[in-house]
Amino acid sequence: MYVCICNEVTDREIKHATNKGACSMNDLRNSLNVATTCGRCADCAKGLLKEYLSSSPSSELSVA
Numbered sequence: 001m002y003v004c005i006c007n008e009v010t011d012r013e014i015k016h017a018t019n020k021g022a023c024s025m026n027d028l029r030n031s032l033n034v035a036t037t038c039g040r041c042a043d044c045a046k047g048l049l050k051e052y053l054s055s056s057p058s059s060e061l062s063v064a
């Protein structure tokens with residue numbers, strides 16, 4: 001599903017980015033440009049980021 005319409009970012013891309021080490025919205029902005037245009041997707045992207053980090057095996061250091 002598309003999370004960020006402006007930049008055509010999907011939930012899969014966000015999940016992939018977290019698997020590659022993204023652990024903050026800044027990381028997602030830098031790697032995917034999510035929430036860099038209108039910003040309406042920021043809350044959704046943040047929610048997915050938290051969800052994916054909490055289910056990631058390497059999440060112990062990164063959820064804050």
Ligand code: FES
Nearest residue numbers: 004006038039041
């Ligand atoms: S929907 Fe993501 S920046 Fe507009």
